[in-house]
Amino acid sequence: MLAAQYPVLPVIVPLLSAPIAALMPNRSLAWIMASLVSALVFATAVALTVIVSAQGMISYEVGGWPAPYGIEVRVDSFSVVMLLVISGASTLALISGKASIDAQIPSDRQPLFFAAWLLALAAYSGIAVAGDAFNIFVFMEISSLAGYVLIANGPDRRALPATFKYLVMGTIGASFYLIGVGLAYMMTGTLNIADLHARLGDVPYLRPILLSAAFVTIGLAVKAAVFPLHVWMPNAYARAPSAVAVFLSACSTKAAVYVMLRFDFMIFGGAFAHHDVQFSTVLMSLALLGMLIGSAVAIYERDVKRMLGYSSVGQIGYILLGASMISLGGVSAGVIHMFNHAMIKGGLFLAMGALVLRLGGGTLDDLKGAGRTMPWTMGAFVLLGLSLIGMPLTAGFISKWYLVQAALDLGTLGIVLIAAILISSLMAVVYIWRVVEVAYFQSPQAGASKHQEAPLMMLVPLWAVVLANVYFGLDPSIPVDLATNAANILLEHAK
Amino acid sequence: MIIVFSLFLLTMMVVVALAVVETRNLFAAAMLTGIFSFLMAANFFVLDAADVALTEAAVGAGVATVFFLGAIALSSEHEHSASRKFGLALLAVASTAVVILLGTMEFPILGDGSAPVHQHVAPWYLEKTPELIHVPNVVTAVLASFRGYDTLGEVFVVLTAAIGVLSLLGFPRNNSEENAVNDGLSHQKILHIVGKLLIPLIILFGLYVQFHGDFGPGGGFQAGTIIAAALILYALLSGGDRARRQMPPRLLFGMACLGAFIYAGVGGTTLLLGGNLLDYSVLSHDPVHGQHLGIMLIEFGVGLAVASVMLTIYHAFAGHEHR
Numbered sequence: 001m002l003a004a005q006y007p008v009l010p011v012i013v014p015l016l017s018a019p020i021a022a023l024m025p026n027r028s029l030a031w032i033m034a035s036l037v038s039a040l041v042f043a044t045a046v047a048l049t050v051i052v053s054a055q056g057m058i059s060y061e062v063g064g065w066p067a068p069y070g071i072e073v074r075v076d077s078f079s080v081v082m083l084l085v086i087s088g089a090s091t092l093a094l095i096s097g098k099a100s101i102d103a104q105i106p107s108d109r110q111p112l113f114f115a116a117w118l119l120a121l122a123a124y125s126g127i128a129v130a131g132d133a134f135n136i137f138v139f140m141e142i143s144s145l146a147g148y149v150l151i152a153n154g155p156d157r158r159a160l161p162a163t164f165k166y167l168v169m170g171t172i173g174a175s176f177y178l179i180g181v182g183l184a185y186m187m188t189g190t191l192n193i194a195d196l197h198a199r200l201g202d203v204p205y206l207r208p209i210l211l212s213a214a215f216v217t218i219g220l221a222v223k224a225a226v227f228p229l230h231v232w233m234p235n236a237y238a239r240a241p242s243a244v245a246v247f248l249s250a251c252s253t254k255a256a257v258y259v260m261l262r263f264d265f266m267i268f269g270g271a272f273a274h275h276d277v278q279f280s281t282v283l284m285s286l287a288l289l290g291m292l293i294g295s296a297v298a299i300y301e302r303d304v305k306r307m308l309g310y311s312s313v314g315q316i317g318y319i320l321l322g323a324s325m326i327s328l329g330g331v332s333a334g335v336i337h338m339f340n341h342a343m344i345k346g347g348l349f350l351a352m353g354a355l356v357l358r359l360g361g362g363t364l365d366d367l368k369g370a371g372r373t374m375p376w377t378m379g380a381f382v383l384l385g386l387s388l389i390g391m392p393l394t395a396g397f398i399s400k401w402y403l404v405q406a407a408l409d410l411g412t413l414g415i416v417l418i419a420a421i422l423i424s425s426l427m428a429v430v431y432i433w434r435v436v437e438v439a440y441f442q443s444p445q446a447g448a449s450k451h452q453e454a455p456l457m458m459l460v461p462l463w464a465v466v467l468a469n470v471y472f473g474l475d476p477s478i479p480v481d482l483a484t485n486a487a488n489i490l491l492e493h494a495k
Numbered sequence: 496m497i498i499v500f501s502l503f504l505l506t507m508m509v510v511v512a513l514a515v516v517e518t519r520n521l522f523a524a525a526m527l528t529g530i531f532s533f534l535m536a537a538n539f540f541v542l543d544a545a546d547v548a549l550t551e552a553a554v555g556a557g558v559a560t561v562f563f564l565g566a567i568a569l570s571s572e573h574e575h576s577a578s579r580k581f582g583l584a585l586l587a588v589a590s591t592a593v594v595i596l597l598g599t600m601e602f603p604i605l606g607d608g609s610a611p612v613h614q615h616v617a618p619w620y621l622e623k624t625p626e627l628i629h630v631p632n633v634v635t636a637v638l639a640s641f642r643g644y645d646t647l648g649e650v651f652v653v654l655t656a657a658i659g660v661l662s663l664l665g666f667p668r669n670n671s672e673e674n675a676v677n678d679g680l681s682h683q684k685i686l687h688i689v690g691k692l693l694i695p696l697i698i699l700f701g702l703y704v705q706f707h708g709d710f711g712p713g714g715g716f717q718a719g720t721i722i723a724a725a726l727i728l729y730a731l732l733s734g735g736d737r738a739r740r741q742m743p744p745r746l747l748f749g750m751a752c753l754g755a756f757i758y759a760g761v762g763g764t765t766l767l768l769g770g771n772l773l774d775y776s777v778l779s780h781d782p783v784h785g786q787h788l789g790i791m792l793i794e795f796g797v798g799l800a801v802a803s804v805m806l807t808i809y810h811a812f813a814g815h816e817h818r
Contacts, residue, residue: 012766022752023752
């Protein structure tokens with residue numbers, strides 16, 4: 001009986017527990033509750049992955065009302081990729097984050113902090129399983145608001161302007177999305193995603209639909225930090241509490257990319273002529289610019305968390321580059337990279353959390369000699385950095401391998417794309433090397449020799465991510481199968 | 496006639512919006528946004544969207560303006576004149592406007608019965624509501640049952656706002672009777688007495704809106720805001736310290752959490768009873784009665800959460816200045 005309810009558990013369980021966590025008298029109880037709920041959501045995500053892989057898509061009628069009159073929850077291969085990323089990142093960030101959260105957030109604010117965390121978890125999960133365009137907006141509101149709260153809890157006052165910038169841009173993005181959904185509703189009379197796709201084909205007037213596609217895509221591009229709409233992102237991640245950076249870097253921008261792909265393939269895809277060409281041209285050029293400029297800016301950044309933020313601008317570029325090829329190989333590569341990049345960047349921010357906890361800061365100067373004082377943390381950072389660059393035997397290599405293969409099918413254009421991938425990867429070598437250089441080849445600052453290795457509770461999740469990177473580098477069948485299924489679903493509607 | 500009204504209201508909204516952008520005085524800007532919301536509410540009313548109009552009037556024109564004033568009290572009344580380079584911004588806004596205008600040419604005409612929104616799901620709601628849920632106000636049926644999952648999300652949006660304000664500003668401190676800093680407007684006899692006469696009436700109206708939501712415009716969101724407005728009026732008249740002694744902020748926040756929990760809890764209960772999430776039919780032997788029960792419970796949760804969140808946010812702002 002319960003198995004039939006799995007699709008909504010990732011939403012309703014955190015929603016039920018958030019008000020309780022907010023009223024917890026003690027910070028540790030709130031932390032335990034948040035971690036347990038998060039682990040439960042992860043377990044549900046794994047169960048859903050098994051079910052969806054075996055039986056295909058699950059459709060669930062909330063309230064018992066049939067779609068499109070009621071709200072549909074729909075879980076397919078693409079949803080479970082997103083769910084695994086969200087719940088996995090949240091669980092690891094919470095378990096490893098105890099020490100750094102205690103160091104960065106006053107005890108009496110922590111129950112509120114964990115409540116906001118659970119709300120964000122519920123909302124991102126809600127977006128992942130939504131089958132309704134307006135329902136996505138509702139959860140986007142919760143995830144954004146909770147995200148602002150989480151970031152504003154950052155350790156110093158610089159978190160506030162960073163949050164404000166994110167708030168203003170995020171609100172513009174969400175409003176654009178809402179305008180787009182409103183236009184689509186006006187022309188079709190429905191909000192259900194599958195129904196929108198079915199009815200858009202019959203709409204006689206195309207200009208409002210075109211407008212709708214533009215508003216939805218641009219609004220989500222702001223939220224996804226697609227170049228050049230990324231300006232809120234590096235500071236938001238850098239000024240947030242370390243544990244929040246792990247969680248949000250893995251899923252906040254990806255949730256927006258996820259919704260964007262759902263809309264542009266599954267709703268607008270087959271609705272009007274040339275949508276594929278427009279989508280592909282705009283997104284591919286932005287993806288290339290992001291890959292090159294984001295990575296280039298990262299090279300000059302001295303604050304390592306900001307550096308990782310700019311690196312994410314480039315990495316979002318890889319995901320969109322795959323999607324903009326509109327081929328099975330390309331879209332699969334994009335989805336694979338959503339999964340792998342969440343793992344890589346989440347892991348790198350985990351390592352940064354440990355380094356900041358022990359060294360007191362995250363600039364290149366703070367990291368001097370860290371390779372000697374914190375060998376396990378820096379070791380993990382280097383391995384994850386290699387995965388980011390795309391070294392064979394790591395998950396990052398799998399992403400790039402599939403991306404390059406998909407590009408090869410495109411002829412001359414493909415050669416240009418591969419060159420851009422190579423240049424961007426070489427720039428990743430440079431910015432990761434700068435960290436390695438100061439950590440291993442420079443002596444610690446005076447008085448820094450007493451720094452000790454990060455606590456075991458941070459090292460274990462960190463190395464779990466490193467090992468996952470190696471595992472999925474050696475045997476990528478799970479993400480590749482899921483991504484191929486997801487790409488099939490997306491492309492099937494786009495015809 | 497309606498066209499004339501609409502044209503007037505929409506023109507006024509543009510004028511007010513421009514004035515909000517233009518003014519450097521934040522107090523004036525806050526008041527103008529209140530007027531903007533009020534015009535918007537009138538506009539919704541002209542379009543026969545009474546439920547939305549009531550919400551816009553209560554939240555946009557009422558409580559939101561109070562929050563703006565609270566924020567201004569904590570910061571400054573005058574905008575720091577930042578460098579006014581808005582060439583690029585103006586270009587972006589203007590081109591977006593042109594694109595939207597081009598799109599509007601193919602919009603369905605206002606009031607056109609053959610427009611897609613009137614042809615697809617809407618007739619189903621109108622036809623099935625009497626039979627499946629049996630409440631006269633179809634808006635309530637859609638909001639609380641057919642799309643109750645969205646409304647669940649909206650309640651948690653409101654709760655998130657309270658969590659956000661409290662984690663930034665902290666819980667306001669309770670001053671004891673002797674060193675109460677602020678006794679509000681209690682020295683203003685006329686305001687004090689007239690205000691106190693109004694408070695019970697406003698609360699009564701709020702309760703009417705809450706419980707009459709099945710039959711006429713209204714429901715938990717509007718009622719919660721109206722009741723909160725009455726209690727904010729009390730805090731203004733008698734002083735924040737006194738209001739906070741009557742209703743301690745931690746209690747208010749607890750009530751906000753309880754309200755949201757009730758809504759989610761109804762969802763959890765329907766799951767445990769073997770139904771789908773928020774399928775109120777399983778709450779009772781008779782599905783229609785179950786729908787009524789479910790809607791009443793979740794509307795109560797909404798009202799409680801909204802009223803408590805509004806008061807929590809108000810006190811977080813108002814209690815902050817005395818630190």
